[in-house]
Amino acid sequence: xxxxxxxxxxxxVCEEFGFMLPDPLCTLPDYFGQWNYLxxxxxxxxxxxxxxxxxxxxxxxxxxxxxxxxxxRLAHLQLSMISSGYIWQDGDKGVPKVLPECLAVPxxxxxxxxxxxxxxxxxxxxxxxxxxxxxxxxxxCLYAFPGGMDTNWFCMVTARMxxxxxxxxKYIIDAIKAADTEDTKALIQNLISIRxxxxxxxETLKNMHELVSAEIFYDTLRPFLSGWGGEGSPYPEGLIYxxxxxxxxxxxxxxAAQSSTLQCLDAAFGVQHETSxxxxxxxxxxxxxxxxxxxxxxxxxxxxxxxxxxxxxDESLKQxxxxxxxxxxxxxxxxLQVVTKYVVVMSNRQTRNQEYESxxxxxxxxxxxxxxxxxxxxxTTEKLVGQGN
Ligand code: HEM
Numbered sequence: 001x002x003x004x005x006x007x008x009x010x011x012x013v014c015e016e017f018g019f020m021l022p023d024p025l026c027t028l029p030d031y032f033g034q035w036n037y038l039x040x041x042x043x044x045x046x047x048x049x050x051x052x053x054x055x056x057x058x059x060x061x062x063x064x065x066x067x068x069x070x071x072x073r074l075a076h077l078q079l080s081m082i083s084s085g086y087i088w089q090d091g092d093k094g095v096p097k098v099l100p101e102c103l104a105v106p107x108x109x110x111x112x113x114x115x116x117x118x119x120x121x122x123x124x125x126x127x128x129x130x131x132x133x134x135x136x137x138x139x140x141c142l143y144a145f146p147g148g149m150d151t152n153w154f155c156m157v158t159a160r161m162x163x164x165x166x167x168x169x170k171y172i173i174d175a176i177k178a179a180d181t182e183d184t185k186a187l188i189q190n191l192i193s194i195r196x197x198x199x200x201x202x203e204t205l206k207n208m209h210e211l212v213s214a215e216i217f218y219d220t221l222r223p224f225l226s227g228w229g230g231e232g233s234p235y236p237e238g239l240i241y242x243x244x245x246x247x248x249x250x251x252x253x254x255x256a257a258q259s260s261t262l263q264c265l266d267a268a269f270g271v272q273h274e275t276s277x278x279x280x281x282x283x284x285x286x287x288x289x290x291x292x293x294x295x296x297x298x299x300x301x302x303x304x305x306x307x308x309x310x311x312x313x314d315e316s317l318k319q320x321x322x323x324x325x326x327x328x329x330x331x332x333x334x335x336l337q338v339v340t341k342y343v344v345v346m347s348n349r350q351t352r353n354q355e356y357e358s359x360x361x362x363x364x365x366x367x368x369x370x371x372x373x374x375x376x377x378x379x380t381t382e383k384l385v386g387q388g389n
Contacts, residue, residue, distance in 0.1 A: 024142065274379065
């Protein structure tokens with residue numbers, strides 16, 4: 001495929017919704033009533049520590065009765081949330097090592113169909129977990145983990161940032177086409193638009209402080225976004241998915257590192273990270289729907305934006321390109337502050353929630369946070385053009 005023939009709809013992306021699932025379903029057909037019920041009542045069942053007994057009564061429902069993509073996405077969201085509640089309801093000391101068949105089999109099979117992993121992920125809790133509250137495009141979650149309004153806001157601020165990004169998917173394709181056809185004027189225009197999008201994403205991220213308490217994020221919500229497996233995990237070997245595998249399976253938890261937004265920008269502008277970090281970010285792509293993963297890969301393969309800018313004599317083009325990267329660097333610096341407040345400071349409190357001790361200090365995706373995020377910011381800086389680049 002040449003850049004000129006790239007169409008957003010081929011990648012389940014559109015200018016209005018970006019990577020968000022347009023018009024997500026709120027409930028599944030009656031046959032899946034038990035999933036609807038457990039997902040709708042998840043918070044109270046977790047708080048009453050009753051989710052396990054409810055799941056243990058449930059039959060294995062036939063995932064083949066899910067008819068279309070929107071049903072599959074909602075089923076994944078519901079099964080992720082119910083499974084996460086099942087696993088983490090009693091803290092990290094009471095974790096079951098086996099996920100029962102009634103969750104494991106449909107969750108695994110639905111994941112295969114969408115192309116994502118059977119674990120709670122960004123495409124669940126953000127991309128298809130939203131509904132409009134009013135014509136001003138205020139959003140609310142369809143399904144929620146414990147944490148009340150703060151949890152709702154955490155997901156919806158992130159969703160709002162996905163909406164902010166939406167027009168950039170088209171600007172990126174147009175910028176690639178402009179570089180291909182050596183149309184400097186069009187390239188500058190698209191770079192300016194992309195920069196505006198990144199600045200707006202940062203503005204939206206600022207709302208996190210106003211609306212989400214760090215204590216509630218860290219103590220109440222974060223454990224339910226965790227994965228399983230690896231050093232320090234209550235399940236070092238992972239979790240057994242009954243009816244799927246007798247061997248435990250390891251999974252990274254939900255993280256906005258699974259958002260396609262920043263990975264798309266990196267791909268468009270040729271930002272490459274240090275090997276182990278790139279490996280982690282590639283792993284995060286396995287938590288993105290197939291079509292979105294393909295979108296990033298295609299952008300990465302097709303984009304010659306930076307090559308064109310480097311060889312151009314046009315100073316205003318170079319300046320515009322650098323301003324986009326500077327906006328990304330600034331976004332990443334701001335995100336570092338957010339992570340420091342919501343994870344690092346919270347994990348150092350004497351009063352932190354000790355029920356989930358094994359999950360402290362690492363990112364929900366399983367990284368050692370600050371050096372990891374600083375390295376990502378540094379590799380963005382290295383792609384600025386000028387001074388010999
Ligand atoms: C309270 C809010 C947030 C916290 C505590 C947080 C935390 C983290 C952590 C710990 C990581 C490291 C990867 C991991 O181990 O999971 C990460 C990475 C990342 N986060 Fe966030 N995050 C927050 C909000 C957001 C939002 C709203 C976005 C919007 C898209 C975002 C985008 C990213 C991206 C793209 C990465 C990968 C690193 C990069 O490309 O710069 N984060 N985040």
